[in-house]
């Protein structure tokens with residue numbers, strides 16, 4: 001069974017408030033996307049990687065395309081879900097129904113090789129797939145429309161969904177197609193699988209697999225990447 005990487009990188013990063021899409025901002029003089037692609041490649045677990053770019057992308061062609069020549073590029077859609085769907089169309093042309101697809105955010109450059117390997121090992125033989133996630137550590141409050149606390153939730157049962165999210169190709173494609181047909185939105189692949197009533201396994205991953213969303217995430221990611229490089233150098 002092949003394992004495909006699928007990296008949606010077609011977003012324009014509205015919440016970051018920067019002119020450049022956040023996957024192209026720099027961490028230690030290198031684009032976020034370059035760190036992410038390198039982390040995925042370093043895992044050594046994937047047969048090929050499909051990268052979904054915005055149809056108007058002006059940043060990947062050039063030095064990044066030269067640095068990652070083996071990446072297969074396709075054009076994305078309006079929402080993340082549509083971008084993932086276009087990537088899956090490409091993988092379906094090249095792969096088989098039961099193959100695994102690991103969808104990983106372009107803006108999670110700090111994912112560790114160990115977590116990718118753990119996800120793959122724990123899902124071996126699973127009929128559908130699952131996701132890296134980390135248990136919620138803080139106390140969780142549910143608010144009302146006025147910003148007042150309505151209740152405190154039992155955090156033991158809450159997880160923060162991360163990526164990679166790993167599912168069988170034919171199941172993920174069917175689940176996402178069902179949402180596209182209804183013009184519905186899902187913010188991750190697991191939500192698409194869940195609405196089909198299929199099981200999604202949670203695999204506990206590191207909490208420092210952060211998603212770059214706001215400007216304050218950039219120095220944190222730089223710190224984490226420097227620590228990773230330091231520990232690799234010591235091995």
Ligand code: C5P
Pocket residue numbers: 007008009010011012013023052076077078079080081083084105106107213
């Ligand atoms: O905006 P958000 O942080 O949810 O984006 C998560 C990932 O999905 C990013 O890697 C982004 O580039 C990607 N995305 C996409 N196509 C879109 C919107 C987001 O590939 N239309």
